[in-house]
Amino acid sequence: MSTQDTSMKLTGGIDVGNGYVKGVVRGTVDGETVYDSVDLPSAVSSTSRSMPKVPEADTHAMTVAVDDDFFNKFSGSFTTPLVGHSDLRTMGRAALTMRGSKFTQFEVVGTRSKADQELSAVLVLGVFAAKALRDYVRAHGTLPEAELRVTVRAGLALPIAEYVQRRSAYAAQFIGAVGGADPAVHMVTVKNFSTPVAVRLQFEDVQVLPEGASAQFAIADKGLGLAQALLDDLRTSDPAAAEGLADVTAEALVGVRNTIGVDVGEGTVNFPVFTDGAFNPEAAATLEQGYGTALTNALEQMVTSGHKNLGFANRKQLADFLQTEPSPFTRGRYDIASGFVEEEAGYLCDEIGTRFEDVLVEVGGTTEVIYVYGGGSGPIKELLRPVLQKAAGSTPVLYLDSGYSRHLNREGLFLAATTAEENAKKGKHSTAAA
Numbered sequence: 001m002s003t004q005d006t007s008m009k010l011t012g013g014i015d016v017g018n019g020y021v022k023g024v025v026r027g028t029v030d031g032e033t034v035y036d037s038v039d040l041p042s043a044v045s046s047t048s049r050s051m052p053k054v055p056e057a058d059t060h061a062m063t064v065a066v067d068d069d070f071f072n073k074f075s076g077s078f079t080t081p082l083v084g085h086s087d088l089r090t091m092g093r094a095a096l097t098m099r100g101s102k103f104t105q106f107e108v109v110g111t112r113s114k115a116d117q118e119l120s121a122v123l124v125l126g127v128f129a130a131k132a133l134r135d136y137v138r139a140h141g142t143l144p145e146a147e148l149r150v151t152v153r154a155g156l157a158l159p160i161a162e163y164v165q166r167r168s169a170y171a172a173q174f175i176g177a178v179g180g181a182d183p184a185v186h187m188v189t190v191k192n193f194s195t196p197v198a199v200r201l202q203f204e205d206v207q208v209l210p211e212g213a214s215a216q217f218a219i220a221d222k223g224l225g226l227a228q229a230l231l232d233d234l235r236t237s238d239p240a241a242a243e244g245l246a247d248v249t250a251e252a253l254v255g256v257r258n259t260i261g262v263d264v265g266e267g268t269v270n271f272p273v274f275t276d277g278a279f280n281p282e283a284a285a286t287l288e289q290g291y292g293t294a295l296t297n298a299l300e301q302m303v304t305s306g307h308k309n310l311g312f313a314n315r316k317q318l319a320d321f322l323q324t325e326p327s328p329f330t331r332g333r334y335d336i337a338s339g340f341v342e343e344e345a346g347y348l349c350d351e352i353g354t355r356f357e358d359v360l361v362e363v364g365g366t367t368e369v370i371y372v373y374g375g376g377s378g379p380i381k382e383l384l385r386p387v388l389q390k391a392a393g394s395t396p397v398l399y400l401d402s403g404y405s406r407h408l409n410r411e412g413l414f415l416a417a418t419t420a421e422e423n424a425k426k427g428k429h430s431t432a433a434a
Contacts, residue, residue, distance in 0.1 A: 006148045010131055011421055013155040013414030014124050015214070016114060017042055018106040018292050019266030019319070019375055021092075021123050022410040026418075027135040034138065036131050038410075040072045040092030041316055042266075044122055045101040047088050050077075056193050058143055064192065065137040069093075073192070074130045080186040082121035082173055088191060091126050096316060105314060106267055106292075113162055114267070115170050124174070128152055129188035129199040147198040153421050155207045155214070155413030160270045161286035163210040171206035205424070207416040211286075212263030212270035213279050214412030215373055220254070221415050227253040230398060238399065245396055258366045260359060262352070262388065263409070264376035266292030269352050271359045275366065283362040287355045291376030294344040295319055301340050310337055322379070345380045353387040360391060367392075372399045375406040 012025035023038035052075050056064050064070065072092030079086055090098060104119055114120050132150045137143065158170055176184035183202050190197040209217070219226060228250035235242040257277040263270040267290045273283040295315035302310055310333055312318040318337060326334035360367070370392055377384070381399060389397050400408070 006136070006144050006146050007150075008132060008135060008148065009151045009153075010128055010135075011153040011414075011417050012128065012131070013214075013410050013412070013417055014038070014127055015157060015410040015413055016120050016123050017265050017375060017409075018114065018268070018290060019316075020406070021127065022375075022407055023127055024410055024414040025127065025131045026414075027131060029135050029138045034135060036071075036134065038071050038127055041096060041105075042119065042123060043095045043103065043105045043316060044089045044091050044119060044126075045095040045098040045103050046085075046090075047098075047101040049088050051088065051191050051196075052090070055191065058193050058195050061137050061143045061193060062141050065134050070134060070192075071127060071130050074126055074190070075192050076126060076129060076188050076190045078122060078125060078186070078188055080121065080125065080188075081184065082125070082186065083118050089122055089126070091123065096320075103314065105316060113159065113166075115158060115162065115166060121173070124154070124156065125186050125188050125201060128154075128201055129190060132199050132201075133190050133197055143193060143195060143197055147200055149200045150202070152201055152203045153205045153417050154203060155209065155415070155417035155420075157209050157211045157214055157409060157413060159268050159286045160210045160212065160272060160281070160284045161288075163208070164281055167208035171208050174203040174206050176203075205417070205420055207413075207420050209413060209416055210270070210272055210279065210281070210284065211265070211268070211409065212261045212272035212374070213274075213284070214410075214416065215263060215408035216259060216261050216272055216274055216279075216371070216412070217415055218408045218411035219371070222411075223254055224250045227251075230400060233400075234398060244394075245398075248396070253369070256368045258363070258368045260356075260363065260367050260370045262356065262370065262372040262374075262377070264352070264372070264374040264380070264384070265290045266295075266376055269355070269374075269376075271356065273359060273363055275363065280363070283359060285355060285359050287351060289348060289351055291345070291348070291379060292319075294341060294348045294380075297344045297347075298337070298340040301344070302337070305340075307336060307340075312337070319379075341379075342383070345383055349380060349383045349387050352384060353391055356388060357391050367395050370395055370397045372397060373406070373408055378406075 010027050014023040021040050021042050025036050027034050073094040075090045077086045132148050186201040188199045259274045261272040269287040271285045273280040295318050385399055
């Protein structure tokens with residue numbers, strides 16, 4: 001098989017959250033553009049085994065690799081400066097139930113950045129390798145007989161507190177040293193099938209945006225359609241909060257240029273500030289806590305209070321349990337667990353409110369709208385909304401429904417990657433996050 005047959009280009013926005021990875025990746029199959037959406041827990045299980053216990057037959061490639069849930073059961077090994085060991089790693093939901101392996105999730109208690117945890121690199125590289133294999137199988141119906149050679153453009157994010165100092169170094173980890181003779185090469189060997197598939201990833205460009213700010217970019221880019229959807233959803237789901245926005249139109253919302261975002265993640269809460277339409281790093285801030293912090297603290301309280309028999313091995317199991325309507329058989333456990341989480345979430349909301357007030361002091365009375373979004377915002381809405389509205393006074397707080405708010409960051413990151421790509425074709429230098 002020729003090199004040309006196994007070469008491809010991918011462009012993606014990957015929002016690696018402490019709790020979940022959300023992404024959009026674009027490729028080309030038979031001349032047609034194909035987009036894949038990514039939504040998986042930010043976790044991997046690793047083992048020293050060279051292959052899964054029961055790999056899929058090669059003849060199942062078309063049904064397995066092209067299945068929408070392939071990202072959540074991807075298994076592979078990594079040979080790259082960003083990953084210390086070549087253990088077999090399984091990503092996503094499959095990692096939550098694997099036995100006899102090491103389970104890794106992001107640390108959300110403490111100050112260690114996601115950028116310093118190799119799980120970030122595993123998830124980013126794994127997503128692009130999975131997409132490459134999916135597109136090849138879509139085009140050919142079989143696994144490749146030779147190495148896939150993939151050129152990547154990516155949009156990634158860092159917490160606001162780290163963005164200014166670390167964005168260039170973070171991008172260089174994937175691309176290689178600026179001005180270096182050879183770009184960095186990241187080898188991912190996909191091992192879901194009986195025959196391993198080698199994927200060679202080289203990053204042509206990485207745009208790094210501040211977490212939360214990318215969501216604001218997506219809101220602005222989507223224009224009237226999204227603005228009207230936000231207003232309609234708010235008026236339907238929260239009529240009391242919408243009363244103060246009765247005269248606000250979608251056109252007016254699109255035209256807003258002075259905003260504060262409250263991006264509630266699992267390990268951090270970011271407060272991106274836009275002043276006169278531009279990101280304001282001096283006023284923006286990060287709280288080094290998130291919904292995952294509340295979950296982790298709740299687990300500790302369960303143990304110290306004598307409720308070990310609730311049986312949650314990690315915060316992801318607890319979060320998934322609370323997101324499901326309890327049956328008569330689990331109602332008791334649900335009520336006990338939710339009580340612990342609600343207590344810890346109350347402390348978290350107090351911390352968010354205090355940090356939010358600090359941001360308000362920085363920007364004065366110019367703020368027109370406050371957006372609340374992020375994967376961790378939904379579970380604490382009833383507690384957080386009144387805290388924010390009290391601090392905001394007459395400034396409207398738009399609490400975005402989690403059905404789309406948790407995906408706004410990935411849309412903004414994809415926008416950054418594609419904008420840089422278009423500018424490169426025009427011969428322009430671009431820093432999309434500027």
